[in-house]
Amino acid sequence: MSAHATTDAPGEARWRGRARRGPRVAVSDGLVMTRRNMAQLARSPEEISLYFSLPILFVLVFGYVFGSGMRVPGGGNYREFLLPGVFAMTMLYGMGATGTSLAFDVSRGVVDRFRSMPMARSALLVGRCLADLLRGLLEMTVLVVCGLLVGWEWHRGVGLALAAVGLVLLLRVAMSWIGIYIGLLLPNPDTVGTVIFPLAFPLTALSSIFVAPELMPGWLGTIAEWNPLSATVAATRELFGNPGLGSDSWAADHALLLAVAWPVAMVAVFAPLAIRRFQRLTD
Amino acid sequence: MTAIVAEGIRKRYGDTRALDGFDLTVREGTVHGLLGPNGAGKTTAVRTLTTLARMTEGRATVCGFDVASQPDEVRARIGLTGQYAAVDEFLSGRQNLVLFGRLFGLRPRAARRRADELLERFDLTGAAGRRVDGYSGGMRRRLDLAASMIVVPRVLFLDEPTTGLDPRSRNQVWEAVRSLVAEGTTVLLTTQYLEEADQLADLISVVDAGRVVAEGTADQLKSRLGGDRVEVVAREAADLGAVAALLRRVCGVEPEVDHETRRVVAEVDDRVRALTDVAGALRAAGLAVEDLGTRRPTLDEVFLHLTGRPTDDATHPEREGATA
Numbered sequence: 001m002s003a004h005a006t007t008d009a010p011g012e013a014r015w016r017g018r019a020r021r022g023p024r025v026a027v028s029d030g031l032v033m034t035r036r037n038m039a040q041l042a043r044s045p046e047e048i049s050l051y052f053s054l055p056i057l058f059v060l061v062f063g064y065v066f067g068s069g070m071r072v073p074g075g076g077n078y079r080e081f082l083l084p085g086v087f088a089m090t091m092l093y094g095m096g097a098t099g100t101s102l103a104f105d106v107s108r109g110v111v112d113r114f115r116s117m118p119m120a121r122s123a124l125l126v127g128r129c130l131a132d133l134l135r136g137l138l139e140m141t142v143l144v145v146c147g148l149l150v151g152w153e154w155h156r157g158v159g160l161a162l163a164a165v166g167l168v169l170l171l172r173v174a175m176s177w178i179g180i181y182i183g184l185l186l187p188n189p190d191t192v193g194t195v196i197f198p199l200a201f202p203l204t205a206l207s208s209i210f211v212a213p214e215l216m217p218g219w220l221g222t223i224a225e226w227n228p229l230s231a232t233v234a235a236t237r238e239l240f241g242n243p244g245l246g247s248d249s250w251a252a253d254h255a256l257l258l259a260v261a262w263p264v265a266m267v268a269v270f271a272p273l274a275i276r277r278f279q280r281l282t283d
Numbered sequence: 284m285t286a287i288v289a290e291g292i293r294k295r296y297g298d299t300r301a302l303d304g305f306d307l308t309v310r311e312g313t314v315h316g317l318l319g320p321n322g323a324g325k326t327t328a329v330r331t332l333t334t335l336a337r338m339t340e341g342r343a344t345v346c347g348f349d350v351a352s353q354p355d356e357v358r359a360r361i362g363l364t365g366q367y368a369a370v371d372e373f374l375s376g377r378q379n380l381v382l383f384g385r386l387f388g389l390r391p392r393a394a395r396r397r398a399d400e401l402l403e404r405f406d407l408t409g410a411a412g413r414r415v416d417g418y419s420g421g422m423r424r425r426l427d428l429a430a431s432m433i434v435v436p437r438v439l440f441l442d443e444p445t446t447g448l449d450p451r452s453r454n455q456v457w458e459a460v461r462s463l464v465a466e467g468t469t470v471l472l473t474t475q476y477l478e479e480a481d482q483l484a485d486l487i488s489v490v491d492a493g494r495v496v497a498e499g500t501a502d503q504l505k506s507r508l509g510g511d512r513v514e515v516v517a518r519e520a521a522d523l524g525a526v527a528a529l530l531r532r533v534c535g536v537e538p539e540v541d542h543e544t545r546r547v548v549a550e551v552d553d554r555v556r557a558l559t560d561v562a563g564a565l566r567a568a569g570l571a572v573e574d575l576g577t578r579r580p581t582l583d584e585v586f587l588h589l590t591g592r593p594t595d596d597a598t599h600p601e602r603e604g605a606t607a
Contacts, residue, residue, distance in 0.1 A: 019355035020388050032385045040373040043414055109369035113430070116333045118359040119386040 019118055026120040033127020037101070038134060051097060052139065055090040056146050059083070062210060063150055073212045076243025083143070083152040084164070084236040085209030088229050090139050091172040092200050098132055098179025099192040106187040111281065125278060129176045136172035140165055155241030164239035167259045171232045174263035174270075181274040184281065208233050212244050213252075225251040228262035235259035286311045286438050286469035287332060292341035294327050294493075301327040302338070303493035309438075309471055309486075314464055316484030317473040320590065324493040325473035326366065329442045332471070333363045346437050362431030362439040366446060369427060372416040376407050376426050379415060383430045394433075401429040405459065421452025428459055439463060441472045445479060457483060477583055491590040504585045511554040513561055516574040517545045525570060533560050545573070 067078040105111045114124055154161035186192055206224050213224035224230055234255035237244055287309035294302040302324050309315040317325045330336040332343055334354040348356040370379045377398050384394030402411045405425040445453040464470055474480050480487050481501045489497040517526050523540055530538040530549040538549035551557035554577040
């Protein structure tokens with residue numbers, strides 16, 4: 001079957017007469033939807049200022065206010081310890097934006113319009129995920145600049161630093177699929193935040209983001225070490241050459257492996273759930 | 284050629300039967316109205332026919348393609364404008380139309396050109412660059428309609444297109460629909476406004492409790508309530524009893540009396556004869572009247588007769604506005 005993704009003149013194709021199928025259509029439509037999501041962001045200055053100022057606020061509050069009383073095991077600057085944690089945390093909170101945006105599309109009937117059109121069904125979810133990735137990249141850029149200004153830096157070369165950024169973005173992709181699933185489950189944009197934030201906050205507290213797990217009571221430390229966020233944080237600390245590499249536990253020793261395995265596992269679970277939910281959305 | 288065929292569609296949501304043996308045939312190039320109160324199943328019917336909801340039972344085709352087994356082919360030929368304006372509120376009007384054009388398969392340049400044409404046609408050029416969440420209800424609806432026309436659809440589904448709109452916006456939507464029909468598009472229109480069905484639709488199906496309970500042109504539906512009516516408006520309220528007795532005697536049926544408007548109405552078979560007979564009898568009895576005439580039953584009366592309930596439009600003209 002010939003899969004022409006696009007046609008030129010609406011005048012000649014006055015009547016809709018062709019179903020659009022195939023991989024080229026899926027790619028083309030996925031990219032169009034990605035652009036749509038980025039255009040939405042560009043037209044929402046209030047969202048940009050909220051989502052980009054929050055992580056900076058975290059760096060300043062934790063780096064300077066609480067940081068003065070914090071201890072990094074093995075020594076080292078607390079802000080150097082903190083920044084990889086803020087990277088991961090920002091990716092986690094991005095889930096809220098993903099869920100809210102999807103719930104908005106569902107509740108306002110935009111998804112219905114898309115579903116009644118001859119477009120690739122995958123495009124809405126793929127476009128959301130790709131846009132989240134781009135957005136994660138933007139947030140990382142802002143945070144890296146902010147980190148450099150407060151005395152954080154990478155010590156093991158640009159290559160490993162970029163690998164660390166890659167791990168952070170992988171986490172963002174996993175968070176994106178969880179956010180998509182939640183957004184489809186709760187098709188009211190206002191309730192998404194009230195579900196995600198109580199879920200996300202303990203996850204950040206019970207992780208190695210702010211406090212090294214070996215400083216926590218035994219069982220709490222174990223939970224914190226196995227927390228998916230901690231995997232990414234520990235692995236990126238290692239790759240950036242930042243302090244706080246942690247204890248000799250299995251989880252701490254295999255941080256790189258876990259930083260890949262956790263997000264991949266989360267995508268493997270939540271992407272199919274989200275897709276199934278999307279297909280049954282309006283039945 | 285038929286544009287839409289639905290045979291015995293049933294759709295259950297748990298214990299609720301949204302559609303319960305829904306049958307429909309829509310001829311190509313016509314406007315078909317689905318008229319019914321809230322909850323009658325009109326929207327479910329549209330959602331099923333536009334591939335948005337799966338039917339529990341039954342069969343339907345749109346443009347000859349099976350809705351259940353060939354949804355891609357159906358989607359390539361239809362347009363849908365829902366009750367709520369299904370456009371992206373965070374983008375501008377122009378960005379919306381370009382986006383939808385791209386998703387219909389137009390190349391970027393063609394999508395932009397088509398967007399500009401439609402903005403012009405729907406009188407939105409001035410607001411083209413503004414975010415849609417700043418648009419009025421009428422502007423949104425026009426944008427929504429424009430989005431369903433990016434590539435001219437063979438069948439356009441309009442689900443309560445003018446609910447909550449002011450008369451001016453409503454007329455603009457009606458004009459747009461008429462011009463589309465003139466180009467050959469078939470339209471399935473759901474509405475709870477009798478006037479809208481009367482104005483736009485060639486054929487009307489009255490929907491109640493998930494099925495079509497009556498079908499015909501507005502005139503045919505009106506004549507199902509029997510014939511014309513003779514209507515007398517008495518000058519004095521005190522004469523109402525005498526006028527009613529006179530109509531009962533001359534027309535041979537029990538007339539309806541409305542004390543508030545001093546109106547007495549009786550159904551008649553032959554309106555010209557009835558009119559002259561009543562006029563003669565009134566003069567002979569020396570009863571002074573304000574007005575005397577004949578009229579067809581209104582669609583409101585038809586609706587009440589068929590479903591046992593008045594239309595919402597008579598009681599709650601604004602009720603849809605609160606759902607958004």
